[in-house]
Amino acid sequence: GENVEQHPSTLSVQEGDSAVIKCTYSDSASNYFPWYKQELGKRPQLIIDIRSNVGEKKDQRIAVTLNKTAKHFSLHITETQPEDSAVYFCAASKGRGSTLGRLYFGRGTQLTVWP
């Protein structure tokens, strides 16, 4: 099956700095890569996703990049704010509707933004 590795496990940044979280995947057939944010004691929520026919996607201060050749994808958060502090999870799947299409999650990154 798929194996998703996520680094770093913890990340501390100063408010206003950028944060980058990286994930690698093992199955070249994976083609859908969502990112989730989980605040303490709350449910994970989808913040951005990317499909393999796209190299980069941006939504305000958040962007995701995908390198299919190297089989890695990254989450970039610019101008970080204290409310960005949370655990972030990456995931990979073979896409919608596939019988093999379940999500495989990374272990998560605890991001702390210091004021």
Add this chain to the structure above:
Amino acid sequence: DGGITQSPKYLFRKEGQNVTLSCEQNLNHDAMYWYRQDPGQGLRLIYYSQIVNDFQKGDIAEGYSVSREKKESFPLTVTSAQKNPTAFYLCASSIYLGDSGSFGDGTRLSIL
């Protein structure tokens, strides 16, 4: 208001007891999932269901059982065979298997 409802929020289990966690969704999603979350372990898949009356084992299915008799409901039973059940359990659903979907608020299970 559409969403996923998990109950109870907190649950306590005695030794040798089976307990059932409820998950209901009104999003008309075909796929439903159960994840276990432990500190530093991320989200580990217990069981998933692509359609009514069908479900598949995930990565850590031992000691757990599920049913999918209705599209809206996917209850998880933690059996006495699960020796370390203390964890945060999250239910999720998506339109299709492998789509991003939505999560419930979770059930925190502890041992008495």
